[in-house]
Amino acid sequence: MDAFEQLQHIINSQQQEAQQAKLRRTLDEVRLQPGQRLLIIDDEVDVLDVLGSTAPAYAFDPIVVSSVAQAVRVVTEGHAIDVVVCDMSMPDGGAEAWLRAVATHRPELAAKTIVIT
Numbered sequence: 001m002d003a004f005e006q007l008q009h010i011i012n013s014q015q016q017e018a019q020q021a022k023l024r025r026t027l028d029e030v031r032l033q034p035g036q037r038l039l040i041i042d043d044e045v046d047v048l049d050v051l052g053s054t055a056p057a058y059a060f061d062p063i064v065v066s067s068v069a070q071a072v073r074v075v076t077e078g079h080a081i082d083v084v085v086c087d088m089s090m091p092d093g094g095a096e097a098w099l100r101a102v103a104t105h106r107p108e109l110a111a112k113t114i115v116i117t
Contacts, residue, residue, distance in 0.1 A: 036082035040064045041071045041098060042116075043090040051085065068097045075106050084113040 038060045040051045048064045055062035063079065065071045069092060075081060084102075086095045093100075095115040102109045 036060055037080050038062045039071060039074060039079075039081045039084045040086075041066075041068060041084065041090075042087040043067065043092075044087070047087070068092045068094070068101060071098060072101045072105060075102065075109065081106075081109060082112065084109055086113055086115055088115050088117045 038055050040048060040055070040062055042048050042051070042064075043066050045066070048066060052062045052064040063074055063081070065074060068086075068090065071084070071086070084098070086098045088095045090097075095113070099110050099113065102113070
């Protein structure tokens with residue numbers, strides 16, 4: 001591994017650690033109970049990987065999707081969702097589009113949505 005690749009690996013590791021710490025703080029603030037279903041919506045694969053792999057460490061059952069359309073499909077299919085973590089800015093509208101869509105399908109989830117950047 002050359003110096004550039006090593007530096008890139010260090011930066012990626014630090015970003016993942018920062019994302020995991022941010023999720024831990026968010027989950028601590030929300031006071032979720034073990035076993036609750038967590039819907040994670042983000043268009044960045046790295047973020048989905050980190051958040052999706054961190055949630056089970058807290059005994060949460062994550063569903064990860066990369067678009068608002070996929071999230072709406074999960075909700076309309078009747079999956080039980082306790083809390084939603086949604087990226088603020090995504091190509092398909094992000095949190096704003098999610099909140100509009102969920103108002104139609106499952107309005108109670110709007111109050112259970114955590115918006116991240």
